[in-house]
Amino acid sequence: MNRLPLVSRNSLIQGTILLVGLVILATLPFYGSIYATILLSTVFMYIVLTLSWAIFSGPTGQISLATAAFFGIGIYVAATLGKQLPLLVVILTGGLAAAAMAWLVGSLTLRLKGVYFTIFTFGLLELMKYLLLWFEVTFTGTRGRFVVVVDHSTIYYTMLTIVVLTLLTAYLLRRSKFGLALQAIGEQEEAAEHIGINVTLLKVSTFAISALFVGAAGAIMATRWTYVDPYIAFNMNYSFTPVLMAIFGGLGQLGGPVLGAVIFAYLEQILITKFPYYYMLLFGIVMVISVVYLPSGLAGLIQQWRSRAMGGKYAHS
Amino acid sequence: MPILEGQGVTKYFGGLAAVSNVDFHVEQGEILGLIGPNGAGKTTLFGLISAAHVPNRGVIKFKGENIAGLKPYQICRRGLARTFQSVKIFPNMPVINNVVLGAHFGSPMSVKSKQAAQEAARLLDFVGLSEMAAEPARDLTLANQKLLEVARALATKPEVLLLDEIMAGLNQTEIAQAMELVTKMRAQGITIVMVEHVMKAIMSICDRIIVLHHGEKIAEGTPQEIVRSETVIKVYLGE
Numbered sequence: 001m002n003r004l005p006l007v008s009r010n011s012l013i014q015g016t017i018l019l020v021g022l023v024i025l026a027t028l029p030f031y032g033s034i035y036a037t038i039l040l041s042t043v044f045m046y047i048v049l050t051l052s053w054a055i056f057s058g059p060t061g062q063i064s065l066a067t068a069a070f071f072g073i074g075i076y077v078a079a080t081l082g083k084q085l086p087l088l089v090v091i092l093t094g095g096l097a098a099a100a101m102a103w104l105v106g107s108l109t110l111r112l113k114g115v116y117f118t119i120f121t122f123g124l125l126e127l128m129k130y131l132l133l134w135f136e137v138t139f140t141g142t143r144g145r146f147v148v149v150v151d152h153s154t155i156y157y158t159m160l161t162i163v164v165l166t167l168l169t170a171y172l173l174r175r176s177k178f179g180l181a182l183q184a185i186g187e188q189e190e191a192a193e194h195i196g197i198n199v200t201l202l203k204v205s206t207f208a209i210s211a212l213f214v215g216a217a218g219a220i221m222a223t224r225w226t227y228v229d230p231y232i233a234f235n236m237n238y239s240f241t242p243v244l245m246a247i248f249g250g251l252g253q254l255g256g257p258v259l260g261a262v263i264f265a266y267l268e269q270i271l272i273t274k275f276p277y278y279y280m281l282l283f284g285i286v287m288v289i290s291v292v293y294l295p296s297g298l299a300g301l302i303q304q305w306r307s308r309a310m311g312g313k314y315a316h317s
Numbered sequence: 318m319p320i321l322e323g324q325g326v327t328k329y330f331g332g333l334a335a336v337s338n339v340d341f342h343v344e345q346g347e348i349l350g351l352i353g354p355n356g357a358g359k360t361t362l363f364g365l366i367s368a369a370h371v372p373n374r375g376v377i378k379f380k381g382e383n384i385a386g387l388k389p390y391q392i393c394r395r396g397l398a399r400t401f402q403s404v405k406i407f408p409n410m411p412v413i414n415n416v417v418l419g420a421h422f423g424s425p426m427s428v429k430s431k432q433a434a435q436e437a438a439r440l441l442d443f444v445g446l447s448e449m450a451a452e453p454a455r456d457l458t459l460a461n462q463k464l465l466e467v468a469r470a471l472a473t474k475p476e477v478l479l480l481d482e483i484m485a486g487l488n489q490t491e492i493a494q495a496m497e498l499v500t501k502m503r504a505q506g507i508t509i510v511m512v513e514h515v516m517k518a519i520m521s522i523c524d525r526i527i528v529l530h531h532g533e534k535i536a537e538g539t540p541q542e543i544v545r546s547e548t549v550i551k552v553y554l555g556e
Contacts, residue, residue, distance in 0.1 A: 177421040177430065184407050184418050191405035194367060196393040196422035196473050 025160060029153040037156045041224070043265040044159035048217045049242040050249070050261040051166050052210040055173060057243075058251045059182035060203060062114075066105065066121035068238035069128050070098035070211040074218020075147075075233040076132070082148035082223065091158065091219045098215025099208040106204035122239065129234035136230070144229030147222045158220045166213045170254055173206070182206060248290045250297020259298050318381055320345045320508055321366070321397070321477050326375035328358075328365055335361040337532040338375070343477065348499065348509045350523035350540075352516075354552060357529040359512040360402050363479050366510075367399045368392045379477070394425045398475035400466040402482045402512070408455035412446060413437050415454050415465055416472045423473020440468040444498060460491040467498065471507075478502065480511040484518055496522055520544070528552070 029037050049067055057064050074094035081090050109120045136142055173179045184192040185199055193199050222228055241264070249260020267286070271279040294301055319342035328336040336358040343349050351359050364370040366377055368389045377385050379397055387395075398419075407415050416437035421428055428436075441447050444464040449457060454465060463483045470478055480499070484492050496518050503509055513519045519526065520540045528536040528543060530552045536543060543549055 177418075177433075180410075180414060180418055181422060183410065187407040187409055188405050190369070191401065191407065191469075192418075193389040194369070194393055194399055194401075195419045195469060196390050196424070197418070198388075198390050 022164070026157075029156055034152055037152050038224075039266075039269060041152070041156050041159050041221075042269070043262055044156075044163045045217055045221050046241070046245060046261040046265040047163050047258055048159070048166050048213050049238060050245040050257040051170055052213045053242040054246045054251060054257040055166075055170050055210040056182075056203075056207050058246070058257075059179065059186045060206075061186040062110070062203075063118045063243065064121045064207070065118055065236075065239040065243070066102070066124050066211075067214055067242050068234055068236055069121070069125040070102060070214040071218040071221075071238045072125075072128060072230075072234035073098045073101055074215035074220075075222040075228055076145075077215070078219040078222035079145040079147045079228050079233075087150060087154070087158075087220075087223075091216050094219025095212040095216035098218070099212040102211030103204055103208040106207040107200070110200065110203045110207065122236075125234055125236060125239060129230045132230040132234070144227055144232075146227050147225060149226055150220070150223040155220055155224055159217065162213055162216050162220070167254075167258070169209065169213070174254060178202060178206075244287055246297075248287070248294070248297060250294075250299030250301075252296055253299045253303070256297050256299035263298070319343055321377075321379050321510070323366070323377045324375055326362070326365055326377060327373050328361055328370055329373050330361075334532045336365060336372075336529075339529070339532075339534045341527055341534070341537075343508060343510055346503065346506065346508055347524040348503055348511065348522055350519040350526040351510060351512045351529065352514070352519060352526060352543075353529035356531075358532040359529055360481055361532075362529070363399060363481050363510075363512060366392075367397065367479060390422070393423055393473050393475075396474065396476040397479070398423065398470035398473045398477075399479035400463070400470050400481055400483060402485070404459065404462045404466060406454045406457075406462050406465055406469075408453065410454055411451050412454050412457065412465060413441060413450040416440055416468050419469040419472030423475075437468075437472060440471050443471070443501075444468045445494070460487045460495075463487070463495075464498070467502075471502070475507060477508045477510065480509060480513075482512055482514065484513055484515045492518060 025040070028040065049071065053064065053067050056062070074097070077094040077097050078090050081093060085093070105121070105124055109117055112120060133143070136144070173182075181192065181197045181202055184197065185203065189199060218233075222233070225232065242261075245260040245264045246257040247260070248264060249258065250256030268279075268283070271282055275282065290297070322342040324340055326336055326339045326341075327334065339358075339362065351362065353359055361370065365372050368384070368387055368391075372385055375385070376383055379392075379395060384392055384395070384397075407418070413434070417433050420433040420436045438447070438450065441450055444467055446457075446461060446464055446468065449461065454462065457465060467480070467483060484495050487495060492515055499509060499511065499522055511519070511523070523540055526536075526538065526540055526543045527534060528546075528549050535552065536546045536549050538546070
């Protein structure tokens with residue numbers, strides 16, 4: 001058997017690009033504008049939400065709309081504990097609380113198939129929002145909370161760290177036997193069970209791990225808004241946008257959701273400032289076009305071009 | 318002691334008894350055939366053994382231990398694998414990965430990636446699919462998809478293998494190949510229970526046959542006994 005070299009040229013080039021990119025991003029606050037730091041923090045946030053969503057829903061095909069619920073949990077953890085505890089502890093707590101909720105909900109509902117699971121996750125989001133609202137009105141007599149303020153570059157670096165961790169997790173999971181098993185579950189769940197895969201445990205733990213990053217992102221992003229209430233924290237846009245971004249970018253590869261998140265997040269900023277009235281309209285048009293003409297997303301399109309350029313050598317890979 | 322046995326196994330779907338009070342036993346190393354008209358409960362019985370369904374009554378023992386109530390993945394890891402009547406492969410994965418998954422998750426011991434890949438390649442060779450290892454599984458012919466299911470089940474290192482109509486829809490040559498494969502697996506020490514409608518195959522390779530009708534066991538014996546049994550003839554051909 002021919003042994004492949006341990007590191008192929010392609011992955012060496014990719015690794016170098018990744019490293020250079022990371023160094024540029026890591027040093028940005030020293031030479032970039034504050035606006036760039038804030039904009040990129042938002043982009044990072046969307047990357048984390050989209051990638052986390054794709055970690056679970058990509059291979060299994062079970063569409064979750066609970067992202068905003070996990071994000072909101074992170075936000076409220078920061079709002080309640082932010083003043084008493086150090087930032088790192090708050091972020092970790094936010095992540096763990098979201099993961100715990102995902103574990104609980106997952107073990108109750110991941111048996112549900114198809115659209116029922118999706119509806120349940122959306123219901124969870126609404127339930128948490130109104131439960132919190134009711135709690136605040138009835139017991140604390142307030143609405144919303146102030147969040148401790150953190151400076152822009154701390155937010156930036158924390159988000160960058162979470163992005164790197166999410167990417168790393170997604171990458172390692174995809175390469176592992178568990179990534180393959182998740183794909184098997186998505187393609188033929190019954191067969192997956194009968195060849196020895198503990199389907200429930202694998203699904204629930206993947207769901208929880210993906211929620212961990214979302215919760216952590218919520219905890220740090222909350223510090224930027226100074227004031228949050230249940231409507232802000234549990235905003236359903238944070239459930240839908242990641243799904244759109246992931247589909248736009250393409251679910252076939254790891255780069256797809258990242259690409260989708262970066263482009264959409266940037267587009268959102270531009271559209272919101274330049275065309276505040278047509279923003280949602282333009283957003284919708286882009287979405288419709290991409291679903292109709294790019295079924296495997298931007299990443300799929302890029303791969304098509306590349307394989308055509310290489311003479312169709314990798315046409316089916 | 319039989320390697321696999323059932324006592325009074327019963328399963329209702331709504332008010333209908335799909336499997337009713339069936340006793341069976343499978344001896345180590347034999348090939349047991351399970352036949353009966355459509356709707357007789359053969360596939361349901363397989364489902365009960367492999368924990369796809371939970372029996373309403375009765376006991377199913379594997380190597381002397383009651384396995385009713387276990388999850389399908391636990392049954393598989395204990396050494397009881399199955400294939401499906403309606404093919405259930407992972408269509409968008411390369412053929413080899415279908416088998417690699419079985420090698421990774423089917424046995425209680427953890428397997429290194431390299432070992433799993435080697436084992437999968439060996440099994441594809443064993444069932445004759447080596448040349449298609451890199452193709453997406455959906456591109457295989459029906460006969461080959463069934464062989465792939467066998468390879469995937471073998472990757473989980475079963476002691477007992479349940480084959481659910483692996484010959485249905487195959488042509489004469491493919492049936493002959495499938496029969497040879499079954500005997501080859503038995504020669505390796507795997508006990509086989511097979512549901513089949515292809516009588517020629519059942520009669521020539523099974524050591525023993527159980528006949529189900531309307532969920533009940535109506536006959537049991539060697540192929541010669543079954544061919545001569547009047548109850549069986551009545552069920553298949555009418556009065």
